[in-house]
Amino acid sequence: MSGVMSRKKKAEALLLSLPAFLLYSFIFIYPMISVFRLSLFKWNGIPNSPLEFVGMKNYVALFTDRRFFTALTNVGIFILSGCILILPVAFFLATVIQSKLKGKRLLKTSYFMPQVISRTAIALxxxxxxxxxxxxxxxxxxxxxxxxxxVNFLGSQTYAIYAITVINAWTYAGFNMLIFSAGLTAVPEDVYEAARVDGAQGWQKLRYVTIPMLKSSFQIFLLNCVVGSITTFEMVYVTTGGGPGSASEVFGTLLYKNAFTYNNYGYSNAMGSFLIVASFLASVLLTGLFSRGEKKEAAV
Amino acid sequence: MKKLKAGDILYRILAVFFFLIFVYPIYFTVVSSFKNNTEIWNTMFALPSRIEWGNYVSAVVDVGILRAVLNSFIFSFGACLVVVVLVTMAAYVVARKLLRFSGALRMYYLLGLMIPPYAMLIPVVTMFTELGFRDKYWPMILLYAAVNFPMSFYLITGYIEGVSKELDEAAIMDGCSTTGIIFRIIFPVASPGIFTGAIISFLAVYNELIFANTLLTNQAMKTISVRLLGLQGERFTSYGPMFASIVLSILPILAVYLLFQEKVEGGIAAGAVKG
Amino acid sequence: MRKKIMSAVLASAMAVSLLGGCQGGGAQSSSQAADQPESSQAAEDSSSGAASEAPAAAGGEKVKVRILTRYSNPDSVRERYFMDMVAKFQEENPDIELEDVSISDENSRDTLFKTSVASGDPIEVFNFLGYAANLDYVSNGVVTDISSLIEEDPAWTEKYIDALFAPVDYSAYGVEGTYGLPTAPYGVCCFYNKAIFDELNMELPETWEAIEAAAPKLIEAGYIPMAFGAKDNYRAGHFLTALSMKYYGDQLKNDLIAGDKAWNGAETLGLIEKMQAWQEAGIFGDNNLAYDANGELAKLENKEAAIIFSGSWNIATINEFANAGDIVCKGFPYFEEKPEFKDEWMGGPDDFMAISSKPGDPDYDATVRVLKYFTSQEYYEGMYEAQSGAGTYPVKFDETIEADALTTQFNEYYNKATNMIGEIEQFSPMTSLMDVVRTEVTTIFSGDKAQDIADRIQGEVDAYGAGS
Structure with a gap:
């Protein structure tokens, strides 16, 4: 291939990449950098009033805010509820849609339906x-x-967050069902055959054959669950708005409220920065953990 | 005929139990949408004694829910289209390593996968207002395209990498340019992967609330999510129209889902597994 | 695997041949291919164009003005009147495109206004809330001083009640001018369903002591003594201020704002404890967090609640009840032990119509026309008529309509008021205070202790003081 051709090809490739690159940089990356920068300033949201540089003060306010710790606890509750509520249900549903039950198509449709309904409609x-x-x-x-x-669960400081996790489970069980269902399809039939020959049945088959084979499905589930819990917002915002008091507050509602109710944009941007870093770290750490676990296994 | 064991029966009962759990909220909403205020409460299954069509008239005329549904579709479809075209072009370049910095570009795009877009809410709102982008279709579509870019990029790049290079090479021999390859070969061949990206973007935009709620102020521009949210303070005591609005907002997307059921489920499954 | 690749190759080969192949050489094919995204883009363009076509088609000279109020609920007489007038304005002024972005829900309205300000494009005509809490908007030039407009056109505002302008007078902070016109003076009052009391052979209780005594009987008969729709968190804010006026006059407000008294000091704590005790005694009914102010009205109408504490803004709506004849208006209950504060009120001016456009802006003249239209004497005369004289108005009328019973009863109390203040938090420059107090006090309905509530409020006040 001649040099002219290759240069022409390079230019074409560059042109093809350009629109996506510009869009992504301008609307995704640039605001992200702004969030970090603005988190160091105090601002009341009025353009004519000057940004006041306050260094780490917004972060100090964030990490000493009792509502931040309420939100942290609530995110923990979300993650836990994912593991003890969504996980078994989604797994069960996956086995149903992979089974030979009559009417499983109808069942599958119903389990999956919440995925296409607007979150606001679900919350209402x-x-x-x-x-x-x-x-x-x-x-x-x-x-x-x-x-x-x-029975006023959403109006109870103790139970509101749990009520929301139930709604959340209803919403996302079908999605996670598909993760496990895909995993189940990937288990080759001859593995079961071998297990059957070895005398494994029912529970044993599930415990010693299916679940170990689905390791990557569980990892994907966990990653989705953790990151999804950190960034949860709509469900809480529509049902309780973070209340009663601040009982069901999560990071997202705090960000929103501090900006648009309290005119405290610096705090909100500090929360935004925290969210970016937290979900980034959660993704990277979990992925790293999974791949290390795999390496260890390979070594054994 | 095999005898059913106790475990099997329990299994079936559970499967049906979950069916009811998933269907009941919809049932209640639909039934309530035909009732008057007093009939809605203190019942779980009762059908309306008289069908109250006025609820639907109110949902359409007063609430303007159909306009909101249309808006949601415009934003979702628009963003979907932009994502598909831009991502496929970008993904092909990266997947085939046509540029020296393809690897860096890939990392740069994938960074967005790990970041919740609404963390950037305030700078985005400020930027959109400064540029006069609020309450306009195009900028919102671009915003949604950008927000959903990383996920689609991830899926489509993965898919293109699985497409044999022999195809490209054959096309190059034929004198096809890179652009030609993308639009004539990659698009049809990678269409399952592209469809996955498209469907995920579509649903994400259709469900989005935060950006829409802060950037769309004009009643005529509001999406389903924003309109339904606004109903809370507005008419919290006339429940019938509220249920009717919810039903009208669910119906179209449910119809789309049932029409393309296999593809939607397959697309989401592929996306879920890779995410 | 190989089979799969082969079929893919075949499929794509077919696709390539169907598309006419690439034999034409690089340049041509790439230009052809480039058509594809372009044409899809064109399709998109036209679809978005169709939606924004309406204003363009109606002529390019139109000036767009947005108006933001809290009036978007057609079930309320006053709000419906506003919505009708928007339509009428549009009809009479084809050269202005008036966009009504009003939202009843207070939080959504706030978000909308604040995002428009933050982005440097504040809504042109809006209901400004005034008071110290909104000083930032005045000192940073978001709200336009309209004093020269008022001077130029004295007829416009001559019938306004002067005393109502105090919350938009910021001269105490060194900012001269007038920053809005009062639109909705109000008084916090109570509505009683007299039928319930007649049925039980009871007097209407007008003091807290009497309400405490009457409550067990009402509860036993299955009625909520005083419905409290805490889903709207402003209900708790109104209640606390109204209560503080009946117990301390405006002294507590002054002390709290000056910082002489703490929010967890004995006085405020005592008031919250009273609310809590009443809540525990069942005076407010239950499930308070499940319904809002509209729910209170519904409970009054459906004969579930014996009393609701509400405000003059609801008089016209209550007059439309089927059982309007059963409803009686009284002042907010006072304390027998504090007769000196019997006529101390929560109320006064609220919601000021203000503008953000500045002289010289291209939309300034249109904005002023909109402002004048929705604050004119004719506008209020129309509203007065629509509400059949019910409620309170910022202007005086030459011809008075014989008021309905509720308005007459309300005025009987209102005119006796010895003092009247807005919600305590409005007097503080700490913007977040109002939401904090309202949200925290609301938690008495989810079982929080008064001491914890008061401590948390003071904690926020301290944190604010440390931060600034």
Whole structure:
């Protein structure tokens, strides 16, 4: 190939990359850098009022804010609920859609349906399901004979966050079902065959054959769960707005509230920086951990 | 005929139980959308005694939910289209290492995968207002395209790398330019991967709330998410129209899903596994 | 695997041949291929063009003005009147494109206004909240001084009640001028469903002591003594201020704002403890966090609640109730032990119509026209008529309509007011204070202790003091 041709090819490749590069740099990377820069300033959101350089003060305010620690705890609750609620349900659903049950197509459609519904619509639907005065849940509890039980979960400082994790589980179980379902498809039939010959049945098959073979599915699940929990926002914002008080606050609602209710944009940007760093580190650390685990196994 | 074991029966019961769990909220919403205010409460399954079409009239006329649905589709479809075209071009260059710094470029793009876009909310809002980009279709579409760029890039690059280079080489022998290869060969061959990226972007935009809620102020520009959110303070005591609005916002996307069920599920599965 | 590749090769070979192949050479094929994204782009362009076509088609000279209020709920008489007037303005002024971006929900309205300010493109005509809490917007030039406009056109504002301008007078902070026109003077009052009390053979309780005594009977009969829709967090803010006026007059407000008293000091703590005790005694009913101010009205109308504490802004809406005849208006309950503060009120001017456009801006003249339209004497006369004389207005009327019973009852109390203040937090320059106090006090409904609530509020105040 001649040099002219290759230079022409290079120029063409450059041109082809350019639109995406510009779009991404301008609308994604540039604002990201701005977040870090602006987190060092105090600003009330009014353009004519000067940015006041305050160094790390916004971070000090962030890390000494009791609401930050509430949010941290709540993110922990989200991650845990993912592991004890979404994981087993999603796994179970995956086995259903991989099974030979009659009507599994209908089942699959229903399990998957929440994926295509707007999160705001889901949050509102559940808001009414959990409505304490005559909502379906309250009616159910009453018809089961538990009169006088307080079912106002979203209005409770103790239970609001758990109620939201249930809504969250309803929303994302179908998505995670597909992760495990893909993993199950990838398990070759002859592995099961070998296990059967060895006398493995039911639970044993699940415990010693299926689950170890699905290791990468579990890793993907965990990664999604951790990063998704750190960055959760919509579900909380629509159902409780972070309340009652600050009981169900998460990082996203704090960022939003500090900017648009408190005019404290510096704090919000510090929170934004924290979110960027936290989700980046979570991704990198978890991925690193998984690949190290694999190497170790290979060595053994 | 094999005898069903107790475990199998339990398994089936559980499968149906979850079916009900996933369907019931929709059932309740649909049924309530046909009821008047007093009939909605203190019941779990009851059908309306009289169908209240007025709820739907109110959802369309007062709430303007159809306009919001249209907007959501415009933003989602637009962003999807931009993502597909730009990402495929960029992904091909990176996947085939056509530039010396392809590796660095890949890392640069993938950085975005690990970052929640709404962390950048304030600079984006400021930038959009300074440039007069609020309440306009194109800038919002570009914003959504940028936000969904890294994920689609990741998926499509992966897919293109799996496409044999022999194809490209054959095309080059035929005198095809890189652009020609991308649009004539890669697009059709990598279409499953591209479709995955497209579907994920589509749903992400369709569900987006934060940017839409801060950047769209004009009633006529609002998306489903923003409109439904606004209903909370507006008419929290006329529940019927609210349920009707939710139903109208779910129906179109549900129809799309049922039409392309296999593809949507396959696309999400591929995306989920790789993410 | 090989089979897969082979089929892929075949498929793509077919695709290539179907597309006409590439034999034409690099240059040509690349130009052909480049058509593809372009044409799709054109399709996009036209689709976005179609949506923004309306204003363009109606003539290029139109000036666009946005107006932001809290009026977007057609179920409220006052809000519906505003919405009708927007349509009427549009009809009468084809050269101005008036875009109504109003939102009832207070948080959404705030977000909308603040993002528009932060981005340097503040909404042209908006309901400014005034008071010290919004000093930043005045001192940084977001809100335009309209004093010269008022001077040029004295007829415009001659019927306004002068006392209502105090919260937009910032001369105490060294900023001269007038930064808005009062739109909605109000008083926090209570509405009673008299039918309930008649049924139980009870007097209407007007003091807290009487309410405490009446509550068990009402509860036993299945009624909520006083509905409290805490889903709107401003309800708790209003309640606390109204209560403080009846117990301490405006002394507590002055002390809190000056920093002489702490929010977790005995006085404020005592008030929150009272609220908590009433909540525990069932006076406010239950599930308070599940319903908002509209829910309070619904409970009053449906005969679930015996009393609601509300405000004059709801009089016209209540007059539309089927059982409007059963409803009676009284002042916010006072304390028998504090008769000296019986007529101390929460109320006064609220929501000022203000503008952000400056003289010389291309949209300034249009903005002023919009401002004048929605603050004119005719505008309020129309509203007065639409509400059949109900409620309170920032202007005086030459011809008065014989007011409905509720308005008459309200005015009977209102005119006796010895003092009237807005919500305590409005007087503090700490912008976040209002949301903090409201949100924290609301947590009495989710079982928080008064002491913790008061401590948290003071904690925020201290942190603010340390930061500035």
């Amino acid at each position: 639907m559940w808001y009414f399901l959990l409505y304490p005065e005559g909502g379906p849940l309250a009616t159910l509890v009453e018809s089961l004979g538990f009169t006088g039980v307080d």
